[in-house]
Amino acid sequence: xxxxxxxxxxxxxxxxxxxxxxxxxxxxxxxxxxxxxxxxxxxxxxxxxxxxxxxxxxxxxxxxxxxxxxxxxxxxxxxxxxxxxxxxxxxxxxxxxxxxxxxxxxxxxxxxxxxxxxxxxxxxxxxxxxxxxxxxxxxxxxxxxxxxxxxxxxxxxxxxxxxxxxxxxxxxxxxxxxxxxxxxxxxxxxxxxxxxxxxxxxxxxxxxxxxxxxxxxxxxxxxxxxxxxxxxxxxxxxxxxx
Numbered sequence: 282x283x284x285x286x287x288x289x290x291x292x293x294x295x296x297x298x299x300x301x302x303x304x305x306x307x308x309x310x311x312x313x314x315x316x317x318x319x320x321x322x323x324x325x326x327x328x329x330x331x332x333x334x335x336x337x338x339x340x341x342x343x344x345x346x347x348x349x350x351x352x353x354x355x356x357x358x359x360x361x362x363x364x365x366x367x368x369x370x371x372x373x374x375x376x377x378x379x380x381x382x383x384x385x386x387x388x389x390x391x392x393x394x395x396x397x398x399x400x401x402x403x404x405x406x407x408x409x410x411x412x413x414x415x416x417x418x419x420x421x422x423x424x425x426x427x428x429x430x431x432x433x434x435x436x437x438x439x440x441x442x443x444x445x446x447x448x449x450x451x452x453x454x455x456x457x458x459x460x461x462x463x464x465x466x467x468x469x470x471x472x473x474x475x476x477x478x479x480x481x482x483x484x485x486x487x488x489x490x491x492x493x494x495x496x497x498x499x500x501x502x503x504x505x506x507x508x509x510x511x512x513x514x515x516x517x518x519x520x521x522x523x
Contacts, residue, residue, distance in 0.1 A: 302335035325364025333371035434501025438466035
């Protein structure tokens with residue numbers, strides 16, 4: 282079920298993580314069959330943790346999978362909110378290739394006050410974009426993208442009022458501060474061109490933004506994402522309106 286853009290699958294809480302892992306694994310398998318490799322982009326946050334743990338147990342040809350990041354906070358590698366820590370931990374035993382966002386390069390040359398140097402930002406993102414294009418063509422087409430949904434309607438690190446939401450030329454951009462941190466995030470053109478997007482949505486606080494996403498509400502950042510093939514795996518709490 283769902284709207285014309287997003288297919289919605291409602292899964293009981295007890296089986297939600299396994300179902301999310303199954304849907305990601307199925308998308309990866311389709312990519313491996315069609316293109317002999319999979320470029321898999323993962324979002325951060327606490328919601329996907331159990332799903333990634335279950336996904337890691339799936340018997341896939343992981344050597345042909347390259348993992349990219351959807352977004353990342355500009356925090357040091359050992360910071361508890363660094364997305365890459367949890368992602369690497371979940372997939373630690375798998376022979377995947379990693380292409381993390383270039384946060385460390387930005388942190389290495391800060392301006393006074395701790396902000397990243399604008400010249401370093403421009404150079405670093407140009408070089409990382411070149412690497413992305415080498416992997417995924419220009420414009421880049423990723424195989425499988427996992428997105429989440431915030432209680433405020435944000436997705437990736439595209440948040441309300443940030444110019445990053447409307448970025449259509451760059452494939453990766455630096456955001457304004459959000460919840461205490463600036464971030465790097467992939468942008469709408471990357472998400473829209475991906476072969477498959479799988480949203481993982483869980484919890485009662487997601488009910489309002491999920492309803493708005495399904496209604497095509499362009500006033501929330503998630504609502505402007507228009508993927509080719511979009512599946513939302515949600516638990517019952519996230520779909521309970523009113």
